[in-house]
Amino acid sequence: MEYEFSVIGNRLARGSGIGELMEDLGHALASGGPALKMLGGGQPAQIPEINDIWRSRLVDISGNHGLSARLLSTYDPPKGNTEFITAISKMLRASLGWKISEENICLTSGGQTAFFYLFNLLAGAMPDGRKKQILFPLVPEYIGYAAQGLDQDMFHSVRPLIEETSPHEFKYHIDFEALKITPEIAAICVSRPTNPTGNVLSDEELLRLSEIAKQHNIPLIIDNAYGAPFPGIIFTDAKPLWDEHIILTLSLSKLGLPGTRTGIVIGPPELIKALSSMTAIIGLANPSIGQQITLPLIQSNEILGFSKTLIRPFYLGKSLTAQAAAQEIFGEKFPWRMHRCEGALFLWLWFPGLPVGCAELYERLKAHEVLIIPGNHFFFGCDQTDWAHSRECIRVSYAMEEQTVREGLEIIAEVVSRAFADAGESRQVAQE
Ligand SMILES: Cc1ncc(COP(=O)(O)O)c(C=O)c1O
Numbered sequence: 001m002e003y004e005f006s007v008i009g010n011r012l013a014r015g016s017g018i019g020e021l022m023e024d025l026g027h028a029l030a031s032g033g034p035a036l037k038m039l040g041g042g043q044p045a046q047i048p049e050i051n052d053i054w055r056s057r058l059v060d061i062s063g064n065h066g067l068s069a070r071l072l073s074t075y076d077p078p079k080g081n082t083e084f085i086t087a088i089s090k091m092l093r094a095s096l097g098w099k100i101s102e103e104n105i106c107l108t109s110g111g112q113t114a115f116f117y118l119f120n121l122l123a124g125a126m127p128d129g130r131k132k133q134i135l136f137p138l139v140p141e142y143i144g145y146a147a148q149g150l151d152q153d154m155f156h157s158v159r160p161l162i163e164e165t166s167p168h169e170f171k172y173h174i175d176f177e178a179l180k181i182t183p184e185i186a187a188i189c190v191s192r193p194t195n196p197t198g199n200v201l202s203d204e205e206l207l208r209l210s211e212i213a214k215q216h217n218i219p220l221i222i223d224n225a226y227g228a229p230f231p232g233i234i235f236t237d238a239k240p241l242w243d244e245h246i247i248l249t250l251s252l253s254k255l256g257l258p259g260t261r262t263g264i265v266i267g268p269p270e271l272i273k274a275l276s277s278m279t280a281i282i283g284l285a286n287p288s289i290g291q292q293i294t295l296p297l298i299q300s301n302e303i304l305g306f307s308k309t310l311i312r313p314f315y316l317g318k319s320l321t322a323q324a325a326a327q328e329i330f331g332e333k334f335p336w337r338m339h340r341c342e343g344a345l346f347l348w349l350w351f352p353g354l355p356v357g358c359a360e361l362y363e364r365l366k367a368h369e370v371l372i373i374p375g376n377h378f379f380f381g382c383d384q385t386d387w388a389h390s391r392e393c394i395r396v397s398y399a400m401e402e403q404t405v406r407e408g409l410e411i412i413a414e415v416v417s418r419a420f421a422d423a424g425e426s427r428q429v430a431q432e
Helices: 007-013 017-031 047-063 065-072 082-096 112-124 203-215 269-285 287-298 302-330 358-367 402-431
Strands: 105-108 131-136 155-157 161-167 169-173 185-191 222-225 246-251 262-264 338-339 345-348 393-397
Touching: 047 065, 047 302, 065 287, 082 105, 082 262, 082 287, 082 302, 105 112, 105 269, 112 185, 112 222, 112 246, 112 262, 112 269, 185 203, 185 393, 203 222, 222 269, 262 269, 287 302, 302 345, 302 402, 358 393, 358 402, 393 402
Parallel strands: 131 155, 131 185, 169 338, 185 222, 222 246
Antiparallel strands: 105 262, 161 169, 246 262, 338 345, 345 393
């Protein structure tokens, strides 16, 4: 039988560019040999000291009847476990001075789900027939947002300004001149640090966005999957920001607990109620495991301590090693720049004038057993056909084993060099 799907069914179930890419990556990974270098995913690294903390919590829980029953045999309220919410609220009030209470917090099944709820709650077809959109003030942005709209054209994005900070480095900035808040804009959304680029919007940029959102009476959504106060994969002194019109999302994933699917949303009470209602309808409750594993570490603030003393230095070290390897391996072989790595798990590489386009580069690298993510997928919400830059970048994870990253960068150098050399040769032939 051939099934007919609804409009929403088609949108969610008939695949997306990124879905296909993920499938392709999955197949390549499954069929690849030991030489395969997986630099395409967003997996957090394995940090032995952190893994020990989670394992020891699991041992404590499994040895305790009451805790095991709470973990496995009870539904939490749709909003999340009450004790966990109180602990988060206390920790953020005490450590950051934010005026929040339990009313400002709810849980979702991972940060990804929080975004699906938020975007579709605020944007799309409105009851009075208007259409509203989410504004991304700076693309490239997190690929996981791109296919989340249940309505058409729910996203609008703005190209960044590019600052060439040193011979092989660059940094994106928000082009505030180009940022227009029309009545259609329902909310502004940024990830900070940004996946894929490792960009961290400065405190000034974020405050300016916050002011703009406030003036227009719309929320500013800040996706803090990587940042402070936890997990701490942020290498600048940028301050976390919250205000009454800000919706901040946190996640336990990049603490090393992606399998627990735990997202935390801090926002205005009215929105928190709406999100809890969505959880009740869609999933009844959220997974309890991440909340139960981390609860005492939140109550004791230890989570803030090891984000700073273990997780941040671990990723900073890996990022610096990978950056140094790229400098050494790429040298002056071809035109290349790397986005200043201020956080998150990735190197964002730009090959100005790349003759083949990043989608083709992805295929060529896959044939050489290196898996990366082609950059074009991160430029969504605006027409990029006239912007070569959007086809000249790739995202490479630096969170894998050092040797794997190094070998991957060596192969990237070979394949990119060849692409430039072939283009040079064919230009020469054409001239002759
Ligand atoms: C910027 C960003 N936001 C949100 C997510 C979703 O994370 P999770 O659903 O695991 O909390 C990710 C995952 O990689 C991410 O990179």
